Amino acid sequence: MKPQQRLQQAQDQTTSTGGSAGNLRIDVHHHIVPAVYLEELAPMKRLTPQSVNWTVQKSIDQMDEAGVAVAITSVTTPGLWLGSHASARRLARGCNDWAAKMASDSKGRFGMFVNVPLPDVEGALKEIEYGMDVLKADGVSLFTSYVDKWLGDPAFDPVFEELNRRKAVVYTHPNTCACCTNLVPGIPDAAIEYGTDTSRAIARFIFSGSAKRYPDIRIIWSHGGGTMPFLIDRYHAMARLPHHKEITPDGFLPVARKFYYDTAQIPNKPALMALKEVVTAQNILFGTDFPWLTSAHHVKGITEAGIFSNDELLAIDSGNALKILPKYAR
Numbered sequence: 417m418k419p420q421q422r423l424q425q426a427q428d429q430t431t432s433t434g435g436s437a438g439n440l441r442i443d444v445h446h447h448i449v450p451a452v453y454l455e456e457l458a459p460m461k462r463l464t465p466q467s468v469n470w471t472v473q474k475s476i477d478q479m480d481e482a483g484v485a486v487a488i489t490s491v492t493t494p495g496l497w498l499g500s501h502a503s504a505r506r507l508a509r510g511c512n513d514w515a516a517k518m519a520s521d522s523k524g525r526f527g528m529f530v531n532v533p534l535p536d537v538e539g540a541l542k543e544i545e546y547g548m549d550v551l552k553a554d555g556v557s558l559f560t561s562y563v564d565k566w567l568g569d570p571a572f573d574p575v576f577e578e579l580n581r582r583k584a585v586v587y588t589h590p591n592t593c594a595c596c597t598n599l600v601p602g603i604p605d606a607a608i609e610y611g612t613d614t615s616r617a618i619a620r621f622i623f624s625g626s627a628k629r630y631p632d633i634r635i636i637w638s639h640g641g642g643t644m645p646f647l648i649d650r651y652h653a654m655a656r657l658p659h660h661k662e663i664t665p666d667g668f669l670p671v672a673r674k675f676y677y678d679t680a681q682i683p684n685k686p687a688l689m690a691l692k693e694v695v696t697a698q699n700i701l702f703g704t705d706f707p708w709l710t711s712a713h714h715v716k717g718i719t720e721a722g723i724f725s726n727d728e729l730l731a732i733d734s735g736n737a738l739k740i741l742p743k744y745a746r
Contacts, residue, residue, distance in 0.1 A: 440485030442737040442744055443711060444587060445638055445680040445703025447492040452510035462494050466707040472518060475706060476525060482711035486744050488527040489515050490557040492589055496533050504533035508543045516551040529557035529587045540575050548582060554741055555585030560617035561593040568620035580630035585740050587636045590614045614642030622671050623654060625663045634740045635675045636701060640682040645690035678703030683717025697728040701737050
């Protein structure tokens with residue numbers, strides 16, 4: 417099937433699953449496994465079966481099934497930094513070149529976020545320059561934590577200064593920090609720690625003053641902000657503390673509502689209701705976490721939750737994403 421036919425099929429499917437013609441879905445949380453990444457990590461037994469078995473065609477097929485016109489790609493955990501700056505830089509460049517070629521070959525079906533080799537700050541700055549200026553990426557992908565530091569730590573200030581200068585879109589994905597690997601026997605880190613790590617990063621980024629210092633960055637927090645919506649009273653209380661009042665003079669919510677949050681792994685009524693109450697539907701972007709879950713699974717869950725109006729569903733499908741990724745308007 418030609419790319420134009422796939423786009424038309426996606427548009428038809430969008431209409432039948434709650435969208436409208438001309439308002440195609442944009443998936444901002446979509447993972448790929450570049451060949452260089454697979455070759456490096458598979459022998460180490462660091463990849464899940466979903467990663468090992470991923471293909472470009474599988475991405476496209478499940479996108480078409482649920483009316484997703486464009487997916488913005490990123491590499492997921494365990495990420496690029498495995499203890500060596502040199503290998504992380506090499507992996508970052510290889511993954512980004514591969515993702516850019518995939519996007520070019522797909523004729524509009526894929527965009528990309530630049531994968532960076534943090535905690536190597538110098539390497540990250542070089543890769544941001546290359547990815548944004550040479551590859552023309554849509555934004556930058558960061559993890560919520562690196563070893564023992566969360567986003568908002570002063571160690572990462574040079575990176576955020578550059579991202580703020582560029583008014584960049586920054587997609588974030590959770591990680592497991594050094595403190596909390598394999599905490600509960602028989603429970604994978606992704607089940608609990610990912611949501612918790614996102615919440616830690618949001619708190620660190622806001623209450624360190626980073627959100628105030630870098631107001632021009634458009635940040636996307638994965639998985640609906642993790643457990644943040646369920647800890648809202650505690651965040652409110654922190655914002656009222658004397659040493660935080662200068663950072664959050666109007667409280668926590670006005671800051672939280674400057675961010676975006678994707679729907680990956682939360683296509684269910686309780687999670688979506690909590691997120692909507694905290695940050696409103698205008699802050700929510702469509703995301704799937706493919707290849708772990710599919711676009712169709714998320715469309716079904718978001719629609720059947722019954723908490724969004726048709727206009728809100730259209731905004732989540734793509735309207736909100738187009739505010740920060742306008743080049744995908746059709």
